[in-house]
Amino acid sequence: MKGLFVVIRVLANAAVAVLVVWILLRLLGANTGNPVVHWIEQAADWLAAWSRGIFQVAGTTLQLVLDYGLAALVYGVVGNLGARREWT
Known part of the structure; x- marks a missing residue:
């Protein structure tokens, strides 16, 4: 069962990484082409x-951070807390 929790943690952290990288790419003006x-x-x-x-919200930067940052926060917290929980 421990392996399943490792997979959950890895997937959650991968999701967070994708979301954070996208926020940074947008803020830095990356070429979407x-x-x-x-x-x-x-x-x-x-x-x-x-x-x-x-x-x-009015600002596009804040809207971007809220839209994708909220998802990153939820995936990070839920995924890592869920993986830490010891199921017996």
């Missing part, structure tokens, strides 16, 4: 589909 950047964009959009638009 690049195949790698485009793939990260698509993955981040899929991972954050449920959290985009929960909060509406």
Whole structure:
């Protein structure tokens, strides 16, 4: 059963990494025509589909951080806490 918790933690941290990298790429003005950047964009959009638009704010930078950062926070907390829980 320990292996399952390792997989959960790895997947949660991978999701967080994709979301954080996408936030950074957008903030730095990365070229979305690049195949790698485009793939990260698509993955981040899929991972954050449920959290985009929960909060509406005026600034585009803050909107970006809220939309994708909320998803990253939830995946990180839930995934890592769930993996730490000892099931007996």
